[in-house]
Amino acid sequence: MPGESTDEEVVRRTITDKDAFAELIGRYEAKLGRYLERLGLGVREDREDVLQNVFIKAYRNLNSFDPSLSFSSWIYRIAHNEAMSFFRARRARPQVVLGDDSDFLLSELRDEHADSTRAAERRLSREELSRALVAIDPQYREVLILRFFDDRSYTEISDILQVPLGTVSTLIYRAKRALRAALPNAFIL
């Protein structure tokens, strides 16, 4: 929207006027809600509680935000930390629920193999992909979610997971391999 303030400008305003924070909440509530859901926070009430904590924590730590980095990565990092704390505290097993936005990941998996005819024989259901995502290492699951569902760049993923840029490429490569191995045999691409 032309004339709309940048996140960084809203952050600066929020320091002196807490009501401005509502604008940031509006911008990120849906995105972070989907991100948390994909991370495995399947129950709506849990997700909302975590989301509230994310924004409270973000508000409390606004002064730690480095404007030379993206605000989006910064708040995703907080959401990541809160989700991990939630799983640790509840000792809960993530329940990955995917929407119809999983095609990007599937096409990415297929693109690496010239022969996609076998995979095309049967359409992979969201449930099967969700089960495979739950089965793989949480670190791999998260990097796939950030890259293929949230469409984050490598630099943003590096800032969110706080790993070097080179490690992001390695993680994505290994995550795709792990996901392929976790898929039902009929979908080994």
Added chain:
Amino acid sequence: MNETSNQLAERVLHRIEAEDVHPRPRWEFLLKNYTFWTVGAVAVTLGAVAFSAALFEVENTTWRLYMATHPNLFSFVLAVAPFLWVIALAVFILLGYVNIRHTNRGYRYPLLLIAAGAVLTSVTLGSALYAAGYGGRVEEALGSIPPFYRPILQQEHGWWLNPNRGLLGGVVMSVASAASSSPLGFVLKDFSGHLWKIDGADLRGIDLTILARGGTVRVVGVPVVGPTSSSTVFHACFVFPWRVFGLGSRPPSSPVAVFSSSTERMSGIARSDVCRGIRPYKQLRDLDENGF
């Protein structure tokens, strides 16, 4: 902004109000970041200090005489390997790495880059500290604290204060006769302060050169009266220099004698049977003849 967002925003702002939440001041975050940098830098510097001490220990180990002081190379390596300093170096480098990794953008640097940077900085700075003479001071001062560790010079002093095993170290006080025709003798003050009369009849060219320079020397030989006696007379078979590296520049010791280079002693004739019985005669002789 839809209705759900408004609801969440309202709930969040209400909680902020009710719980009196305020943004933490910027200086707290800056302090935290600078603390990580400072602790990281201090850890790497301490790693450098540990490296300088390790270097001092390695440099001042008389590897070439291990066969005289120890039954085998393995026991010698166990005694002189700078385990304490290497462990300290590893711990400080790890501490430096962890702290640098936790700074604001520390995660962006590859693990290998931070680790290699910390190691390289510690090694470079440690070498400079060693060259400036601090390695020895650290090794001696800090090395005296742990009960399981003895500084290298103290260890060496212990090994060379063992006349019953034919090992004697100390400062050459005076040479009794430098004339080529008369029997050579000199006085040595050992590390516990005792004066020894040393019979030097079996000493050869290089031994005499070392002796003439004065200062601290190592003498391999045989106690004259027997191991159970409190003899302070010692028959010298070989003399080796005692050099200490890494303690900064020190004035050279004053020469205590001048020997003529054309004397019989300067030739390589065999030593007496008294010396041939010492262990390990052949290796010591080779070392003596080929230079220490």
